[in-house]
Amino acid sequence: MSTKYLRRFFKPASIAVFGASDRADSMGGAVLQNLREGGFEGQLIAVNSQGYGQVRGVPCVKSVSELPQMPDLAIICSPPGSVADIIRKLGANMVKAALILTGGLSIRNSREERSLHEEVLDAARPYGIRILGPDCMGLLVPGSRMNASYAHVNIRKGKVAYIGQSGLIGTAMIDWANGQEIGFSHFLTLGDSVDVGIPAVIDYLAQDPYTHAILLQMDRMTGRARDFLSAVRAASRNKLVLVLKSDIVQDDQHKLQLAPGVDDEDRVYDAALRRAGVLRVETSDELYNALETLSRMKPLRGERLAILCNGMGPNALATDRLLKRQGQLAEFSDATREALLSLLPGYWNQRNPVDLNADATPERFAEALSLVSKDPGVDAVLVIHAPTQMAFGAETAEAVIEVARRTARNVLTSWMGRATAIEARNRFNAAGIATFVTPEEAVDAFMQMVEYRRNQEVMRQTPAPYMEQNSQNHVRARELVATARGEGRNFLYHAEACELLDLYDIPVAHSYYADTVEGVVDIAKRLGGSVAVRALHCENVYPFSYDDKVRQRWRDLALDLYSINEVKHATTRLEYRVRERFSDDEVLGFVVQQMKRGFQSLQINVGVTRDPTFGPLLLFGAGGYAVDMLADRQLMLPPLNLALAQALVRRSRVYDIIRENSYQVERDVDQLCELLIRLSEMVVDLPELACLEINPLLLNKRGLLAVDVSVSLGAPVSLSISPYPAYLTESIRLKGSGRPAVVRPIRGEDEPAHLDLYQHLSPDSIRLRYFYSRGVPTHQELATWTQIDYDREMAFIVSAPRLDGLPGDETLGVVRAVTDPDNVRSEFSIVIRDDLQGEGLGVILMQRIVDYCRKRGTLQLYGSTLSSNRGMQALARKLGFKTAYNPEEDVVDMKMMLNEPTEEWQMYRLQQ
Incomplete structure (x- = not known):
């Protein structure tokens, strides 16, 4: 995650290449040649123990000690056994960046039973040298004229x-x-990532002004999932991020490592990447098409696609693919239809997609595209061409290019065929217009952009008003877990699991317990009517215990028992089966419930599981004990808000069933979402909660009811996405009025109150805060300000009940600190409502952010204000900030050292 010294990889002033020779098969020689041919403008030197005078025209020395000066970047292509020693010598000479292209470092050193990989890490650790690789291709940065790789060709900018x-x-x-004339700002592969990993590189590139989008290819997760997701979420706020993640090979050994209740690890990655707001592709073809759209398309205005072609066959292919992908066909306005009627044959059906007819000329293509792209109901246009005698590919392409350059809409093209289509595609590539071989590929590329847009919208949706939690109930929940752990149990008894649900306001069926057949009969007599009896034992107290044997739980369950004789007979048979399989101390008695037939209930499976890589996950899908239940298992990383819970429910086929059968769809979905949010709260409150399964959860006209539940416990784990830090909440009273208020971290639900805060600011206050006059913030801006990653940013607000008698709280002021990925510097900003100046809010908020940043180890807190903002400058000096006028920016800089640097790179960063 740390970006320290990464600049030396991407913008080095000097490079030394170890292991370079003039041999044709020399990797180091190839890298040296690429650096020279790429036009690298810094100093180059080769290092080879053979004592060459030069290698491929570059001066060469024998060892590190003979280098005329230490390089910014060392590129190591030497034999595996020598790499650790080179790293050790480089570190001793204050070299801070090494790119290792050598492979084979996973080989074990037979003398010490350590891999060379481990030896390299041990060699680098005392000196803080950063390592990229090993076994990687290298890196290319066209902007720095650097091709530090063994790639066979260079890349475009x-x-x-x-x-x-x-x-x-x-x-x-x-x-x-x-071949497609597509360029890159940076290009690198990480190989085994012994040190510099994906999160660190993403953090670096997220701050690069020349990088507008990030394309990530990954085979596996390395390092902490929390670091990865935090970096990707931060980058996706401002840049388009797309991931090619290959599917996991599901062998028997790998299945042992799957999260309980999950039959495919790939679903977990899907959930994690979706939660991060990025787009995933699954094949190399999709990756290429995605790069085509990434590098050529403008940001989408919306999802409505218009399709034009000189024939209905290709139109049908594109439309069919669009609808299967849940895409949206644009509907033309009356003005557009009338204009197209004058251009097209009289038998045109006046609908989208548009058939330009087989005799369509380049001029007709261009005019139709011009008309359609101006329609307010159209967000993008796909132009498809099949070769005919009347419209040759190249001429038609030129006509389309001229129109596409003048429109604000995205224009995608598909020139079908090969012999006559290649030249047209080349012209589109040169013009920067996305082009594809088939209509289906073009639609898939468009839908990738749509899905990315949808992921971003879900990530930025304003959550529903915050629901206060019952803290006393949650204390009791923690007691239940502590009791079980104290007794050496890694599970909750059935009665404890039911109580846990009740503590979180999840409706649960009444259960009655007995140790003997006679006890079950007595309960059945008291309840009357039809009952269900389940035998409890050491296996079925655990969630998801049916994964390997899908009918296992049926053996321990008897349903629809009407008469006392049926109860006695069925319970006796259950006891016989259980005693046959388990010892006395493994048998836990019986649970009896009244049957819930006759309500036309939908059975749902919902719960919590724990993945070895990503930690806790919420799951949702069809329930009961059906064989195909796992086919509908939808996953999402907690914590959840209402928007995320709705997205989880709507991906399940349960949602389709509700839409088709329920007369109160909205109520049903809301109840399910509230239950998922409560489970999310439970995960945050109880880090020892390993798995929880409610199966079945009944949904009918009476609402929700959990019929059966089981809970398992484990070692405490952290969530992959930082939860809301409620422990930082503090009650206060305003200095002047004595009004009660709360200082707490901001949350997504505060968006409406945050907008109201902004609307209480005068034009002068807005200018002092933002350094310029600006309009009302957009939803996207407000979502970015309120839905923060607490690992990287903190915003404290002062919140108080409204004085006008309306429900809810209002935000009186906010202070924000955004910290760099290395926790070296944090930039603060603060704004207080105009009508609350003099209440002491500035001091309260600033002191909170100073204390918070100091405690988390941040080295320096800094900010800037206009020279005319005397009040802010006085407040900063009062709190201990040093202020200085910055003539270049015409602002006053305010800085406070919170902790002292301990490493050289930190000191360097503070001086920048």
Whole structure:
């Protein structure tokens, strides 16, 4: 996650290449040649123990000690056994960045039973040297004229950064991109990532002004999932991030490592990447098409697609693909239809897609595109061409290019065929217009952009008003877990699991317990009517215990028992089966419930599981004990708000059933979402909660009812996404009026109150805060300000009940600190409502952010204000900030050291 010294990889002033020779098969020689041919403007030197005078025209020395000066970047292509020693010598000479292209470091050193990989890490650790690789392709930065790789060709300059784990996929991507005339801002593969990992590189590139989008190819997760998701979420706020994640091979050994209740680890990655607001592709073809759209398309205005072609066959292919992907066909306005009627044959059906007819000329293509792209109901246009005698591909392409350059809409093209279509595609590539071989590919590329837009919208949706939690109930929940752990149990008894649900306001069926058949009969007599009896034992107290044997729980369950004889007979048979399989201390008695037939209930499975990589997950889908239940298992990383819960429910086929059968769809969905949010709260409150399964959860006209529940416990774990830090909440009273208020971290639900705060600011206050006059913030801006990643940013607000008698709280002021990924510097900003000046809010908020940043180890807190903002400057000095006028920016800089730096790189960063 740390970006320290990464600048030396991407913008080095000098490079030394170890292991370079003039041999044709020399990797170091190839890298040196690429650096020279790429036009690297810094100092180059080769290092080879053979004592060459020069290698490929570059001066060469024998060892580190003979280097005329230490390089910014060392590129190591030497034999595996020598790498650790080179790293050790470089570190001793204050070199801070090493790119290792050598492979084979996973080989064990037989003398010490350690891998060379571990030896390299041990060699680097005392000196703080950063390592990229080993076994990677290298890195290319066209803006720095640097090709530090063994790639067979160089890359063009562009706006998309590529980060990969596979070197071979990387070289294939370079070759394809050059053929398509697509460029990159940065291109690198990480190999085994012994030190510099994906999160650190994403953090670096997220701050690069020349990188507009990030394309990530990954085979596996390395490092902490929380670091990865935090970096990706932060980058996706401002840049388009797309991920190619290969499917996991599901062998028997790997299945043992799956999260309980999950039959495919790929679903977990889907959930994690969706939660991060990025777009995932699954094949190399999709990756290429995604890069085509990433590098050529403008941001989408919406999802409505218009399709034009000189024939209905290709139109039908595109439309069918669009509808299967849940895409949206644009509907033309009356004005557009009338204009197209004058251009097209009289038998045109006046609908989208538009058939331009087989005799369509280049002029007709251009005019139709011009008309359609001006329609307010159209967000993007796909132009498809099939070769005819009346409209040759190249001429039609030129006509389309002229119109596409003048429109604000995205224009995608598909020139079908090969012999006559290649030239047209080349012209589109040169013009920067996305082009595809088939209509289906073009639609898939468009839908990738749509899905990315949808993910971003879900991530930025304003949550519903916050629901206060019952803290006393949650204390009791923690007691239940502590009791079980104190007794050496890694599960809750059935009665404890039911109580846990009740503590979180989840409706649960009444259960009655007995140790003997006679006890069950007595309960059945008291209840009357039909009952269900379940035998409890050491296996079925655990959630998801049916994964390997889907009918296992049926053996321990008897349903629809009407008469006392039926109860006695069925319970006796259950007892016999259980005693046959388990010892006395493994048998836990019986649970009896009244049957809930006759309500036309939908059975749902909902719960919590724990993934080895991503930690706690919420799951939702069809329930009961059906064999195909796992086919509808939908996953999402907690914590959840209402918007995320709704997205989870709507992906399940349960939602389709509700829409088709329920007369109160909205109520049913809301109840399910509230239950998911409560489970999310439970996960946050109880880090020892390993798994929880409610199966079945009944949904009918009476509402929700959990019929059966089981809970398992484990070692405490953290969530992959930082939850709301409620412990930072503090009650206060305003200095002047004595009004009660709360200082607490901001949350997504505060968006409406945050907008109201802004509307209480005068034009002068807005200018002092933002350094310029500006309009009302958009929803996207407000979502960014309120839905923060607490690992990287903190915003404290002062919140108080409204004085006008309306429900809810209002925000009186806010202070914000955004910290760099290395926790070196944090930039603060503060704004107080105009009508509350003099209440002491500025001191309260600033002191909170100072204390918070100091405690988390941040080295320096800084901010800037206009020279005319005397009040802010006085407040800063009062709190201990040093202020200084910055003539270049015409602002006053305010800085406070919170903790002292301990490493050289930190001191350097503070001086920048």
